[in-house]
Amino acid sequence: MTEAVRARLQSILPPAVTIALFFAVWEVGCLVFSVDEFVLPRPTVALASYFKWQSAIWPNALQTLMTTLVGFGMAIGAGVALGAVIGYSSLMYRALYPVLIAFNSIPKAALVPVFVIWFGIGTVPAILIAFLISFFPIAVNVATGIATVEPELRDVLRSLGASQFDIFKKVGFPRAAPYFFASLKVAVTLAFVGSVIAELGAANSGIGNLMVIASSRFEVSLVFAGLLVVAAMGVALYAVFALLERRMVAWAYRGR
Amino acid sequence: MTPCVELRDVSLVYTSDGHAVHALEGVSLSIPRGAFVSIAGPSGCGKTTILRLVSGLMPATKGQVLIDGQLVTGPQKRVGMAFQNASLLPWRTALQNVLLPLEVVQPHRSQFQARRKEYEAEAYRLLQIVGLDGFAHKPPYQLSGGMQQRVALCRALVHKPEILLLDEPFAALDAFTREELWGVLQSLWMTQRCTVIMVTHDLREAVFLSDRVFVMSSRPGRIVSQVEIDLPRPRTLADTFRPGFVEYVHAIYDRIGEVRSTPTGGNA
Numbered sequence: 001m002t003e004a005v006r007a008r009l010q011s012i013l014p015p016a017v018t019i020a021l022f023f024a025v026w027e028v029g030c031l032v033f034s035v036d037e038f039v040l041p042r043p044t045v046a047l048a049s050y051f052k053w054q055s056a057i058w059p060n061a062l063q064t065l066m067t068t069l070v071g072f073g074m075a076i077g078a079g080v081a082l083g084a085v086i087g088y089s090s091l092m093y094r095a096l097y098p099v100l101i102a103f104n105s106i107p108k109a110a111l112v113p114v115f116v117i118w119f120g121i122g123t124v125p126a127i128l129i130a131f132l133i134s135f136f137p138i139a140v141n142v143a144t145g146i147a148t149v150e151p152e153l154r155d156v157l158r159s160l161g162a163s164q165f166d167i168f169k170k171v172g173f174p175r176a177a178p179y180f181f182a183s184l185k186v187a188v189t190l191a192f193v194g195s196v197i198a199e200l201g202a203a204n205s206g207i208g209n210l211m212v213i214a215s216s217r218f219e220v221s222l223v224f225a226g227l228l229v230v231a232a233m234g235v236a237l238y239a240v241f242a243l244l245e246r247r248m249v250a251w252a253y254r255g256r
Numbered sequence: 257m258t259p260c261v262e263l264r265d266v267s268l269v270y271t272s273d274g275h276a277v278h279a280l281e282g283v284s285l286s287i288p289r290g291a292f293v294s295i296a297g298p299s300g301c302g303k304t305t306i307l308r309l310v311s312g313l314m315p316a317t318k319g320q321v322l323i324d325g326q327l328v329t330g331p332q333k334r335v336g337m338a339f340q341n342a343s344l345l346p347w348r349t350a351l352q353n354v355l356l357p358l359e360v361v362q363p364h365r366s367q368f369q370a371r372r373k374e375y376e377a378e379a380y381r382l383l384q385i386v387g388l389d390g391f392a393h394k395p396p397y398q399l400s401g402g403m404q405q406r407v408a409l410c411r412a413l414v415h416k417p418e419i420l421l422l423d424e425p426f427a428a429l430d431a432f433t434r435e436e437l438w439g440v441l442q443s444l445w446m447t448q449r450c451t452v453i454m455v456t457h458d459l460r461e462a463v464f465l466s467d468r469v470f471v472m473s474s475r476p477g478r479i480v481s482q483v484e485i486d487l488p489r490p491r492t493l494a495d496t497f498r499p500g501f502v503e504y505v506h507a508i509y510d511r512i513g514e515v516r517s518t519p520t521g522g523n524a
Contacts, residue, residue: 157360160357163360171345251397
């Protein structure tokens with residue numbers, strides 16, 4: 001076995017074993033305690049249901065992915081802009097931070113009915129909830145990265161006649177990059193959660209909508225198949241952005 | 257001849273948690289062009305404050321700070337700075353870190369794209385003097401603490417400042433690296449010939465590098481004596497064990513001892 005293969009195995013094996021164990025305990029537990037399939041279907045049953053309903057699941061999953069990514073894209077734009085503003089100016093920080101906290105304290109699920117009144121049932125509430133839920137961590141992280149520039153570095157640049165904006169461009173922004181990319185992987189899973197929450201009550205399609213319909217028809221195994229798809233997509237989105245982070249800000253990892 | 261840097265009866269008072277703190281009181285000193293001077297004294301005596309005043313990052317409460325006979329009113333572009341921490345930008349290579357001032361300070365800033373090759377050659381030359389020519393393209397985290405501090409020195413000098421301000425530049429390094437860097441700084445200074453003001457609490461370091469050492473009292477900081485170091489250059493580490501050198505260190509050490517035993521700060 002070569003070193004590279006060994007290293008690769010060492011990084012993949014532990015999570016793979018944990019996941020396999022989780023499903024094994026679930027499966028065996030259901031069999032041993034003879035849990036009613038109506039209450040908790042075994043993973044193999046959920047999987048069978050997934051293959052049975054595959055053609056119905058995928059268009060809905062893609063719809064959810066679409067609303068997630070659109071809302072997330074908006075969150076990146078707005079989060080970076082607002083984070084830059086409050087990180088750059090302590091006046092703006094004092095003025096806006098309490099409002100931001102207040103907005104973030106509102107449970108996003110409570111906004112779904114409001115959006116239904118404004119925009120009707122459909123794609124728009126899902127996008128907006130995804131946006132609102134994922135925007136906050138991005139803004140806060142970008143602001144932190146920019147606001148915590150070392151005072152010595154600030155002195156070096158100021159003594160050269162650098163303007164506030166120069167310091168922001170040369171130091172603040174690159175410095176905020178690791179914070180930004182770290183927030184992306186958290187924010188994208190949040191956006192996904194937001195989309196699904198909105199679809200549960202205010203959509204005609206999407207994986208959340210599919211689960212509501214399945215549960216109203218007492219297709220419990222399909223509800224669980226939906227849950228599995230949701231989990232898999234969440235992990236996949238996280239993985240994509242974790243990889244992107246590694247690529248973009250390798251310097252912050254110092255060769256680890 | 258007008259001195260390069262002059263402080264006339266400078267006092268500085270700032271408020272911290274509602275209390276007035278007298279950082280400096282009636283400090284007067286004058287530094288000739290091209291001289292290497294050190295400011296030594298107990299910690300918290302306002303040594304760093306003097307550097308911030310000279311660089312124009314902070315205004316004096318009373319008195320005047322002059323560079324080339326002109327009153328300092330704002331940040332001075334003719335100044336280079338290095339601190340105890342190298343504070344390099346971790347996303348830039350050593351060479352790119354050295355180039356940073358040229359991207360900011362005028363007139364280099366507007367010519368940066370056009371003269372990039374020339375600037376890079378200058379940065380290389382400096383890295384060569386400090387013995388880092390093989391490390392120009394390494395990121396800071398692949399350099400040792402001493403190497404990072406060498407890069408910081410190059411960064412402070414790349415825009416050819418008239419005045420170099422050093423705030424305990426070697427305090428965070430181990431003894432061997434520190435003494436090695438004394439030699440590096442000396443040769444940088446002998447090729448560049450700018451005026452240097454270095455703050456330090458290492459008296460051997462002060463004597464090794466300086467033409468003149470100012471001794472400060474503790475808060476409120478004032479200059480209690482100045483010692484001319486009349487030793488030939490370039491000085492070597494072997495010189496630090498010679499009687500002449502040791503006498504200077506002792507003289508300054510005794511002076512600081514007197515200052516510390518009189519809490520009111522002694523007389524100028």
